Amino acid sequence: MPTKLTQHELRKIAIQFLYSYSVRPDQAEDELSKFILEDKFLSENNKKYLDAMIDGVRTNQNELDAEISKYLISTWSMDRLTSIDRAILELASYEIIYSDLPPVIAVNEAVNLTKDFSDEAASKLVNGILTHLIPKDEK
16 A cells, blocks of 8 residues: 655655765666656655655756856855755755745755755855845745
8 A cells, every 4th residue: 555655754765766866877866757657655736745845946956056056155056065965955945945845844855855965054054055045925
């Protein structure tokens, strides 16, 4: 019977796939297709949500990276971010800009995911960048 994962758990999976795309893009596409199409343990809604998040980030990656870059210090570029921190920033930026999720929740989720996958300094960086993306009327 399919399991319904929480959105937090689905974000963790999405981050892992986005990371995979950055380090081995040739294998990541096949892995994602197999996971989404063949996984008998994910509900259909979970599969659709996961696919939409990953596809949304990949489709809008240039715009997302441009928005993130605006808030990096002048001596930094996107290439200086670790692949995992970049994946987290891109996913959260996608959720802030394109989804109905309240931006504050997207930022909080991203900070928590950064603590899971990276370190305290990275979580502060992620929080600082994403806070700038929240529309003023939603802060």
